[in-house]
Structures are given as structure tokens and as C-alpha cells.
Amino acid sequence: MIIIGELINSTRKAIAAAIEAGDKAAIQKIAKDQAEAGAHYIDVNAGAFKDREDEYLTWLVKIVQEVVDLPCCIDSPNPPALEAALKIHKGIPMINSISLEKERQDKLLPVLAGKDLKVVALCTSDAGIPRTTADRLKIADELIKLLLDHQLKLENVYVDPLVQPVATDKAFGIEFLESVTQIMTRFPGIHTVCGLSNVSFGLPQRKFLNRTFMAMAIAKGLDAAIMDPLDRQMMSVVLAAEALAGRDNFCMNYINAYRGGKLEI
Amino acid sequence: MIIIGELINSTRKAIAAAIEAGDKAAIQKIAKDQAEAGAHYIDVNAGAFKDREDEYLTWLVKIVQEVVDLPCCIDSPNPPALEAALKIHKGIPMINSISLEKERQDKLLPVLAGKDLKVVALCTSDAGIPRTTADRLKIADELIKLLLDHQLKLENVYVDPLVQPVATDKAFGIEFLESVTQIMTRFPGIHTVCGLSNVSFGLPQRKFLNRTFMAMAIAKGLDAAIMDPLDRQMMSVVLAAEALAGRDNFCMNYINAYRGGKLEI
Numbered sequence: 001m002i003i004i005g006e007l008i009n010s011t012r013k014a015i016a017a018a019i020e021a022g023d024k025a026a027i028q029k030i031a032k033d034q035a036e037a038g039a040h041y042i043d044v045n046a047g048a049f050k051d052r053e054d055e056y057l058t059w060l061v062k063i064v065q066e067v068v069d070l071p072c073c074i075d076s077p078n079p080p081a082l083e084a085a086l087k088i089h090k091g092i093p094m095i096n097s098i099s100l101e102k103e104r105q106d107k108l109l110p111v112l113a114g115k116d117l118k119v120v121a122l123c124t125s126d127a128g129i130p131r132t133t134a135d136r137l138k139i140a141d142e143l144i145k146l147l148l149d150h151q152l153k154l155e156n157v158y159v160d161p162l163v164q165p166v167a168t169d170k171a172f173g174i175e176f177l178e179s180v181t182q183i184m185t186r187f188p189g190i191h192t193v194c195g196l197s198n199v200s201f202g203l204p205q206r207k208f209l210n211r212t213f214m215a216m217a218i219a220k221g222l223d224a225a226i227m228d229p230l231d232r233q234m235m236s237v238v239l240a241a242e243a244l245a246g247r248d249n250f251c252m253n254y255i256n257a258y259r260g261g262k263l264e265i
Numbered sequence: 266m267i268i269i270g271e272l273i274n275s276t277r278k279a280i281a282a283a284i285e286a287g288d289k290a291a292i293q294k295i296a297k298d299q300a301e302a303g304a305h306y307i308d309v310n311a312g313a314f315k316d317r318e319d320e321y322l323t324w325l326v327k328i329v330q331e332v333v334d335l336p337c338c339i340d341s342p343n344p345p346a347l348e349a350a351l352k353i354h355k356g357i358p359m360i361n362s363i364s365l366e367k368e369r370q371d372k373l374l375p376v377l378a379g380k381d382l383k384v385v386a387l388c389t390s391d392a393g394i395p396r397t398t399a400d401r402l403k404i405a406d407e408l409i410k411l412l413l414d415h416q417l418k419l420e421n422v423y424v425d426p427l428v429q430p431v432a433t434d435k436a437f438g439i440e441f442l443e444s445v446t447q448i449m450t451r452f453p454g455i456h457t458v459c460g461l462s463n464v465s466f467g468l469p470q471r472k473f474l475n476r477t478f479m480a481m482a483i484a485k486g487l488d489a490a491i492m493d494p495l496d497r498q499m500m501s502v503v504l505a506a507e508a509l510a511g512r513d514n515f516c517m518n519y520i521n522a523y524r525g526g527k528l529e530i
Contacts, residue, residue: 167516175511203519215484243468245438246438249435
């Protein structure tokens with residue numbers, strides 16, 4: 001499972017405050033904690049600061065990569081901010097995110113075209129978030145074609161089918177899960193990713209529902225997630241589901257987590 | 266989810282003792298507890314008593330149905346015991362289980378043929394438990410054909426693809442899960458069932474692994490399980506996974522369990 005640590009996000013109050021105060025140590029601690037907990041990418045987002053996004057985003061990339069040997073997931077739909085951040089990024093970054101929305105396409109494709117970088121591709125268009133698997137597949141097909149046409153590699157594409165709350169429509173969970181399987185089957189080598197917490201919106205015990213849904217999504221083929229790697233219960237479910245899905249040789253990651261006292265169940 | 270309460274099984278020491286002692290109250294309490302916890306069938310097994318299986322099995326059916334308004338899952342490969350138990354059973358029972366093993370077929374088909382009863386059909390043959398999805402599908406095809414040829418209804422068949430431990434071969438979990446999807450897709454109206462605890466054999470925190478695997482199996486289409494309905498953590502995962510899989514209208518079962526203080530997470 002490719003884990004994108006989501007915590008350094010300016011929509012979170014404490015992070016916004018740390019960014020504004022230039023509190024390098026606070027941000028770096030969160031980056032290190034996520035890396036130690038198993039993140040493969042550190043998401044950085046400065047979108048809450050419209051006027052200074054380029055400056056802050058670049059600063060986040062810089063200070064994060066000072067302390068962790070990981071690529072960032074650069075979380076912005078804003079070309080100048082992305083380009084500034086890309087300039088100083090070390091290694092192969094992930095860009096979060098493009099979609100089939102016309103304005104976003106037009107802005108982002110020139111930034112991405114022909115580059116060796118990973119990109120999160122949201123299954124949404126100007127018509128809004130699709131409801132069914134078939135509608136998601138249609139958008140995914142078009143979006144993937146567009147990215148390949150712009151010289152991005154299939155294996156660098158991380159499609160997010162976008163989950164919606166099951167409390168709104170009971171089919172929303174299974175339509176998402178089925179989309180994961182279909183996308184993984186139709187485009188061998190591609191990835192699917194999601195931030196799955198929307199699924200539980202409006203229901204009690206959301207963290208429990210999110211963990212359960214993670215296991216279900218892994219069974220259906222999901223191979224990446226934007227999540228909080230410091231959530232040890234969620235990480236334990238990821239480890240268990242990966243072992244059960246045959247993605248953990250000799251179950252060693254699971255067994256080692258158990259031996260290291262890291263399972264929290 | 267169709268839940269078959271597994272606790273009244275003579276391979277369990279306390280149950281064997283209660284059967285031998287004729288301790289009706291003890292057995293009836295376990296039947297009632299399972300019914301209250303949400304079981305749809307009460308499994309009864311007296312197989313530990315070779316010489317008195319018919320007598321004990323019939324007694325179990327009788328005393329269980331005195332206190333719960335549920336059908337039994339009559340757990341025996343032994344025709345005289347089955348026939349004796351069927352004679353006094355009220356409602357439509359489930360028989361656990363037939364397989365493609367020649368001896369079992371020959372013994373059980375005459376008992377089942379043309380009857381309106383449910384049957385657990387194990388994906389195994391004289392060649393042993395299959396390892397791959399393809400091998401399971403081959404056995405399932407043959408076994409289902411055999412049952413239909415003997416005038417059993419497709420919707421009365423509960424195929425158990427038989428899970429093996431992921432600690433033995435990391436592919437065993439996913440081959441099972443994929444079999445569930447394939448069987449449910451190829452035979453609309455059929456059911457899949459399992460006792461999934463084998464999957465975690467040899468690994469630490471087995472109950473946690475089993476719960477996680479349950480969520481994964483529900484995502485792949487499993488609609489019945491032979492399990493302990495008194496395991497509240499497992500039942501909570503079943504409720505959550507059912508809501509997330511779109512099988513719980515307005516998530517009301519989940520929400521009611523939460524409100525009733527029954528979720529244990």
C-alpha cells in the first residue's frame with residue numbers, strides 16, 4: 001500500500017498557524033512522525049493562503065525534505081505554486097490533483113505534460129462527482145487517455161474514484177469499490193487511490209467505518225491511500241488487509257508490526 | 266448477511282459435556298443467545314458421538330426449536346442422523362454439508378434430492394481443497410450442476426469456497442475472495458458462505474485478522490457466514506461492512522446497533 005501522509009495540510013488549524021508563524025520545527029516533526037509511521041509520500045498543502053501559496057508551498061517542500069528522505073505529494077491546483085514547488089523538489093513528486101474539470105485540465109496539463117511525476121487523477125468533471133461505476137469508468141477512461149496523450153506514464157497515474165457518503169445513498173460505497181476493481185483491471189499497471197473518510201459522513205463511529213471500508217477497498221484492489229499514518233488502528237487494518245490480500249510476503253510486515261508492539265486493534 | 270450460529274458443536278468440550286449430560290437448559294441458553302445476537306440459523310452438530318449421533322442430533326434440533334423460532338443448520342455428513350433430524354425439524358433447514366467427494370456425494374444426494382432445503386456445498390473433491398480460483402470454480406460448476414440435477418433450487422445452494430491460511434501461501438486469501446465474486450457473478454441467486462477463521466491460522470491476533478477478512482469477503486460478495494454471533498466485535502464489523510456495501514437500507518441496522526449500545530469496536 002502506498003501511503004500518502006495527509007497531515008501537513010493548511011486547512012487544519014494547527015498547520016495553518018505553524019505555516020504562518022514559520023514554525024519549521026513543528027512542521028518537520030509531523031513530517032518525520034509520518035515517515036516513521038510508514039508514509040511513502042508527505043502531502044503538503046498551503047491552499048488556505050491564496051496570496052502566498054507559492055511561497056508557503058515551496059517552503060513546506062523544502063523543510064519537509066530537509067528531514068525526511070521521501071518525495072512530497074504536492075497538493076495544489078495552482079500552476080505557479082506547483083511550478084515553484086516542483087523547482088526545488090528532490091526526487092519524483094506526486095501532484096494532487098488533476099480532474100476532468102475543464103478549467104483544472106487547462107491549467108494543469110501544461111505543468112504535467114511529459115514530466116516524470118506521479119499524478120492523482122480525480123474521477124470528476126464539470127458535471128460533478130459521478131454516482132455510478134459506469135459513470136466513473138467513463139470519466140476515468142477519458143482522463144487517463146488525456147494524461148497518456150500528454151506523455152505521462154500509465155504507472156504514474158493514481159486514479160481516485162471519489163467516494164461519497166453511504167448515508168446519502170446506500171449504493172455509493174459499492175459503486176466506488178467496484179470502480180476500483182474495474183479501473184485496476186482495465187488499465188494494468190495503473191494505481192487507485194483515495195481519501196476514504198467521506199464514506200462515513202453523517203454516521204456514528206466514523207473512524208471504525210473508515211477502517212472497515214479500507215479493508216474492503218484493499219480487497220477490491222486499492223493500492224494507495226491519502227490518510228493519517230499516525231492513526232495506528234487504521235494502519236493496523238492496512239497491515240492486516242494487505243497480508244490477507246496476498247500483498248505481504250510471508251506476512252512479514254504484519255508479523256513484524258505485531259512483534260514491534262505496533263498493532264493497535 | 267445470513268448468519269449461521271456455530272456454537273452448538275460437539276467438537277467443543279462444553280457442548281459435548283452438555284449433550285452427554287442431557288443438559289437441555291445449557292444448550293437452549295446458547296441457542297437463545299445466538300438468536301438474540303442475530304443468528305438466522307442455529308448450527309447443530311453431534312458428530313463427536315459416533316454411535317449415538319442420530320439420537321443426539323435429533324435431540325439438539327428438538328430442544329433448540331423449542332426455544333427459538335429459527336431453522337437449524339444440521340451439521341452432519343451421516344444420512345441416518347440427517348434423516349432422523351430432518352423428520353422432526355420445523356421449517357426449512359440447512360444441511361451442512363455436501364462436497365464433490367465421491368463418498369459424500371453418494372451418501373448425501375439421495376437424502377437431499379428434490380427436497381426444499383438449503384445446503385452448504387463445499388468446494389472440495391477427492392483431490393483435496395483447491396488452491397486457485399480457477400480450480401475452485403471448476404469444482405463449484407460441477408457441484409452446482411449435480412445439485413440442480415437432483416432438483417435442488419439454485420437459491421438454496423450455499424457454496425463455501427473454503428479458505429486456507431495465508432501464512433501457508435500468501436495467495437490463499439485472495440484466491441478465496443476472488444472465488445466468492447466469481448461464483449456470485451456466474452450463478453445469480455446463489456449464495457456463498459464460509460467459516461473464515463482458517464485464513465488466520467499460524468498468525469498473531471487471529472480474531473482481528475478474521476474480522477478484517479470478513480469485511481473484505483463482504484466487499485467481494487459473501488452473503489452468509491458460519492460464525493459466532495456472540496462475538497460482538499465480529500458482529501460490529503459485519504454491520505459496518507454491510508452498511509458500506511449497500512446492503513443496509515438507510516444504514517438503519519448499523520445505526521440501531523449503535524443506538525442500542527451493541528457496537529463493540
